[in-house]
């Protein structure tokens with residue numbers, strides 16, 4: 001086992017996991033779990049300890065630690081942080097394992113907007129600890145995503161939407177407009193890469209996105225489908241509509257990018273791999289979430305000041321270029337020994353003040369509309385104004401409809417899409433297969 005693998009094992013064991021189950025679990029994930037535990041400042045004698053598991057994409061963990069530290073200091077308690085895998089899919093697997101073991105070691109979980117149906121039974125109803133006035137501060141659509149059977153399973157923390165990032169300087173230099181359609185993007189990317197490679201920029205690629213077989217690929221592929229007018233493939237009655245010419249064309253188009261405008265490596269890229277390539281100056285276009293904005297413009301970033309963002313391109317005339325909606329919330333475990341205090345930490349982290357800080361430092365979109373009017377935020381991140389309309393026009397995932405089957409549904413979809421991108425199956429056949437498998441899954445509910 002690698003060094004960090006051993007460290008992860010230690011940390012999980014520390015959290016009450018038995019060694020054999022852990023080994024099995026880590027092996028199942030290809031040992032790609034990185035789990036770091038940090039205890040933040042002990043306080044007075046009767047101080048209690050709350051443990052929070054935060055995500056770790058970009059500077060998420062750092063932002064979580066800073067705020068948790070501030071809460072610990074203010075509340076006079078201790079806080080312990082658990083860092084989780086960057087991949088949403090691996091994080092879900094870890095949380096499922098931890099919660100199934102009924103361990104009380106983690107009090108607060110950062111959950112994805114698509115997980116309430118999958119994990120909701122492990123979380124308390126937050127409306128016990130939050131007043132309706134507090135809840136009304138958030139976008140209603142965000143609050144609604146966290147309800148399961150009339151119980152509020154998490155408090156919204158940030159809202160996400162897929163975006164197109166582009167290199168302003170390269171587009172300008174090569175006389176190209178910001179693309180409105182995928183074919184314009186592919187054409188501009190091809191021409192810019194060719195021109196720049198002649199000028200010895202051998203590592204430049206046209207377009208990077210999340211093409212690895214995980215939840216991020218589902219997000220990307222739903223955007224391609226929507227851009228061709230093939231949205232909402234799961235119908236309220238459980239019927240599945242993937243085997244249609246618009247979806248086929250969308251997927252066929254995306255597959256044509258691989259090895260051409262997009263490097264084959266994207267088949268293994270999640271958010272951070274795509275950002276790494278783009279931020280080091282080696283890609284003309286990137287699909288990513290807003291968090292990347294703060295980082296590509298960070299003081300150390302080689303592309304700082306040369307990046308623009310816009311809505312994702314349109315496919316056909318029937319389609320609209322829209323980003324998939326994402327985001328996260330904070331939930332309290334039913335196994336927590338101190339749910340009231342845990343909810344207090346959640347209140348602090350999801351407060352308007354803290355959401356504004358996360359927006360300024362990390363470009364995380366607040367879930368509280370009035371935060372967008374904050375003068376300091378507007379001055380520091382004027383781009384936030386651009387995100388708002390994109391958020392309201394975003395593409396949803398069928399998480400509520402699929403309920404506790406969502407991850408299985410999504411896995412069928414992302415695997416079929418991945419097979420097409422990697423050239424193992426054509427778009428029509430893989431979508432037909434996905435349609436069959438998802439229909440079966442929905443029938444067996």
Ligand code: GLC
Pocket residue numbers: 087088112113114160215216217219289325326327328
């Ligand atoms: C982002 C989104 C989340 C999505 C994930 C996929 O974290 O906020 O909703 O599921 O990316 O990788």
